[in-house]
Amino acid sequence: MMKGAMFLTAKFAAILLVVTAVAAAGRPAAGSEIVEVTSPGGVTAWLKQEEAIPMIAVSAIWRDGGAVSDPEGKAGRANLVSALLDEGAGEMDSQSFQTRLEEHGVRLSFEAGRDTFGMSLQTLTQNAGEAFRLAGLALTSPRFDADAIERMRQQILIRIARDLQNPNAIAGRVFSEVAFGDDPYGRSIDGTQESVTAIARDDLTGFVDNQLAKDRLIVGVVGDISPEDLKPLLDVAFGGLTETAAPAAEDKAELRQPGVxxxxxxxxxxxxxxxxxxxxxxxxxxxxxxxxxxxxxxxxxxxxxxxxxxxxxxxxxxxxxxxxxxxxxxxxxxxxxxxxxxxxxxxxxxxxxxxxxxxxxxxxxxxxxxxxxxxxxxxxxxxxxxxxxxxxxxxxxxxxxxxxxxxxxxxxxxxxxxxxxxxxxxxxxxxxxxxxxxxxxxxxxxxxxxxxx
Missing domain, CATH: 3.30.830.10 (Metalloenzyme, LuxS/M16 peptidase-like)
Structure with missing residues (x-):
């Protein structure tokens, strides 16, 4: 779940203004100089090196890790995980983890899509080591503290209740239900009030263990970092992941009620x-x-x-x-x-x-x-x-x-x-x-x- 408030230091915010100005002036986009980088631990990423601004952006997804992986009766599990991964990891509780991100000007967020689970990381080059370390902690050692679970669960339940009164959200939800029926594509990414309430801590840890695996991982990196410097950082962030994810559905989802x-x-x-x-x-x-x-x-x-x-x-x-x-x-x-x-x-x-x-x-x-x-x-x-x-x-x-x-x-x-x-x-x-x-x-x-x- 993308969170509206991301922590920015004054220095990081100032550099973002420079980035915006350079972009507005027509900075070239991705070109042919894309390099495939493989870490010592076997994690692969595509890198577009851009030295003009001392910043790094990382995008990562896990195939089949989105809402399609939610168990029956637990719709919204992937979305709840996305809201909780940066709510404390390792020895740091939620406040300590968020403070650490703020101190180093790191933007870290997670989002559950329908098919994929995604991560976004943005950092100053000088803080890359700590940024990748924090991302790795969030992915491999999330705390899932009880107070954080209930806080984020309530935020999602409020959004679900609000969407039940939103004609646009209703129309989209009903379309999915009509089109795909009881297929996972027919369910809301957020889940329902009943399914989100039913999600337990074991469901969250099970998602991390079974879905966030190296064999489903795709990584893109852009910014002021060389291939050699990126290699060890890929292992810092992703090296501790499970090697192989749980099997995913391979059958095609057909429209159940065409013409309705x-x-x-x-x-x-x-x-x-x-x-x-x-x-x-x-x-x-x-x-x-x-x-x-x-x-x-x-x-x-x-x-x-x-x-x-x-x-x-x-x-x-x-x-x-x-x-x-x-x-x-x-x-x-x-x-x-x-x-x-x-x-x-x-x-x-x-x-x-x-x-x-x-x-x-x-x-x-x-x-x-x-x-x-x-x-x-x-x-x-x-x-x-x-x-x-x-x-x-x-x-x-x-x-x-x-x-x-x-x-x-x-x-x-x-x-x-x-x-x-x-x-x-x-x-x-x-x-x-x-x-x-x-x-x-x-x-x-x-x-x-x-x-x-």
Whole structure:
């Protein structure tokens, strides 16, 4: 669980300001000089050395360590662990551990995703030894003190209760339940009030012992550190981990109820929609074509067709969007919008009509060229910090994209043709498979099962 307050010394904060200024001036992002580093203990990381600023960013994930690993009846376990790993480790209780981080200007956080468990570490180069040591303590010797467990449990329960009153959160949760049923993908990462309450200390230690293992670990490092200096530090942080993780599910997760519309009555002035259909895996040869297709249809902000038709021409919503969501055991094309209750039926009809027309007629050559230019132009702007580049290094390894992907990516995007976009649209934009969840008091809208039209 990412925590809002991270400790920063005045010196560290000042250097962060310098980093921001350099990034704004257009500091080059990750290039081809990515080096694979292997520690004496066998821990491997990809390193992008950047000597301009005396800082280091580390991103790490564990495959299959996210919410998918939560035991039956204990949904939210990985998330609770992520909230507790920096709440005391070794001989240091929560306050002592946080003070130690603060004294050395170290930012350390953990986060549970659906498929993966992640760690982020940022430090001044001069404090790298202590930063990696503290990360290693958190990973291998977390205290899981009773008071810390209950404090973080209560914070999560409060968030769960708040989400039960949030139409956007309700729509997302119900979509997952409809799409995946009792599969782990159908559960909330946070869990439920019942499942989080049921998690015991032994469940937390079991997660660390069985999920945070070297064979599932992927590490990316960016900053002012050489390969030789990084090698021993990798063992300091990760060398004490279990060698092999518990077996993970390998079967694919299929959408259980394609074509279903689920309406959740909720007393609010607006209806919130989440919609989606089967998508493409990240390693699918057509993924870049799907990226271009989605940008034109709903991922390009104010330039997208859905925004033009539903917001600009009809004024039915302040925002509508779509995006690709590849996961390890399934892939989705997802989107959302909100509108006044009395316009809900009209908005959904227009959404479906715009999707249908795009699938049948496709985009113009001009729309395709603009989408390519926007996608290629936006990508470097997302890599203006060491943290962002470290995350990219992890993604390159996770999806086996290669060290030269950043250089090849514009060519891959530019190679997409209109025929590619039409082929992908034909596959993904099948309205018979579109799942829709609506939260509010929508007019002109009824539930639909997969058997009804």
């Amino acid at each position: 519309r689920r309406v959740v009555p909720y007393d609010t002035p607006q209806t919130v929609f989440v919609f989606g259909a089967p998508g493409l895996a990240r390693d699918d040869p057509d993924y870049e074509a799907a990226r271009v297709m989605n940008h034109i249809l709903g991922g390009g902000g104010f330039s997208s067709l859905l925004t033009e038709e539903i917001r600009e021409k009809r004024g039915l919503t302040y925002g509508v969007y779509s995006y690709l969501r590849p996961m390890d055991r399934a892939a989705l094309w997802l989107g959302g919008l909100s509108t006044s209750n009395d316009k809900a039926g009209e908005a959904l009809d227009l959404l479906k009509e715009t999707i249908r027309r795009f699938r049948e007629e496709g985009p113009s050559d001009e729309q395709i060229e603009k989408a390519k230019a926007n996608i290629n132009g936006a990508f470097p702007l997302s890599l203006t910090s060491n943290r962002a580049i470290a995350d990219l290094l992890v993604a390159l390894q996770r999806y086996d994209l290669g060290k030269d992907y950043v250089e090849r990516r514009p060519e891959l995007i530019n190679a997409v043709t209109r025929e590619d976009v039409m082929r992908v649209a034909e596959d993904l934009l099948n309205l018979d498979r579109l799942i829709v969840t609506a939260v509010g008091l929508p007019e002109g809208l009824a539930e639909k099962t997969s058997e009804t039209q």
